[in-house]
Amino acid sequence: MKFNKDDLYSLLGSVGFHLLILLVLSLTILSTVVPEEDSGVLVNFGNVDEAAGTFEPLNTGQEPMEETTPPPPPTPAVETAKEELVTQDVEESVALAEAKKKKEEQRKKEEAIKREQDRIQKEKLEQQRLADAQRQKELAIKNKVAGAFGAGSAAGSSQGSGETGSGNQGSPFGNSDHGANSGVGGNGSYSLNGRSIGNGGLPSPTYTSQEEGKIVLEIKVNPKGEVISAEISKGTTITNESMRRSAKNAALKAKFNSISGSIDQIGTITYRYKFKN
Template sequence: MKFNKDDLYSLLGSVGFHLLILLVLSLTILSTVVPEEDSGVLVNFGNVDEAAGTFEPLNTGQEPMEETTPPPPPTPAVETAKEELVTQDVEESVALAEAKKKKEEQRKKEEAIKREQDRIQKEKLEQQRLADAQRQKELAIKNKVAGAFGAGSAAGSSQGSGETGSGNQGSPFGNSDHGANDGVGGYGSFSLNGRSIGAGGLPRPAYTIQEEGRIVINITVDPKGNVIFAEIGKGTNIDNASMRKSALEAARRAKFNSISGSNNQSGSITYRYSLR
């Protein structure tokens, strides 16, 4: 193998460089004296947390007595729990008292509202009672005045449907000047104070359906005795529309005696139906 001049210079430079590094290491790190195993600086760590004095005490070779610090008193966990429990009871008692107070106030408020409602209801009932009594009184006066007039002479000494004669003609349907003002005519009866039905009696409604019960017709009669208004009234227990219509038509055909000098009069006609 043939080396040229450059290769030789490179090899010599590399060897010289490594020899220089070995020399530096031998003068610094490799020549350091390792201390003996027992050498070193003694450190006094002490044996208590706090102590007084300036100089280190002599070593007697004995272990100093350790000062025992009395343990702190135990925390009264039970008492704390008890106090917390008592506090909680007090808070709950206050809350219960507040709730009871609110409930009592609500109860008093409701009682006051109920008393006011009862008072208003009593006032309404009393007003209704007074109004009914006044209406009854007015109706009694009106009926008494209406009963003072008849269909006979101007003096009112005669009553009847004939063109001649005097006295009370009477009625086969039980409509008298005295006693009950409820007469029987045809298949029913009527209630019209101071009035009597015409000679033909109450018109009879058609009875083509076999059903039992009654139909009450509220009527309004003018001074001439004509029925000017009719409607189904309270007490009717037949729901058949055909029978109701027939009863209304019959009631509208009814003719009562005329009463001069009076106003329209209200009453009723009751038709009773029995199975044949």
């Protein structure tokens, strides 16, 4: 492409014109300083009500204005490390577990001691029971021996046909605990090892039936001499129920001498019945 001289002059003129416009703009509008946002201009307010002159005076001895000291920055809160909290919880849990374990061990120990004390107490009670049973057994054996119960409060001379023994043998046909060994039926004899009948003798049963024979009663006598039970025993030949009941009631009223000890004694009372001549 070929340019002629007019075209070249036109191009150079156009470029120069635009450069001139840019220069003018840079020296005027583009060189203006735009103030920053929120900025201001310092103003000297002075320190007296009125003064003359053009220049800023030097320090005249007046106290400078106090500078405001900015407040210290707030101290940030110190956060407790998470690991420390976790560690503390673990230590407290371990301490509680140890205390609970010790308490449980103490409780088991006390229970074991109590069980041992109960066992020893039971053994002592069992030994005491066996000892008491043995003493009662020995005493019962001794009571079977003649004279083991000791002399009664009303002991006296012996009367009877036997070669051994003591007390009043009496008579199968007697009606009194003393005097001659003969008489009519209704009152009989007793057998109670080492014991004697009281001053009243054997109580007499009511004899209302014309029937001969005998009624044997097994009696139990306490240490005070009281007959606490009387039952019809073997050897009885009378079947009349009224006579049996009368004999039993009479035996329960009998009174023997008292003895020392606490064991009841077993014996017999025999009533013999015979028609009067």
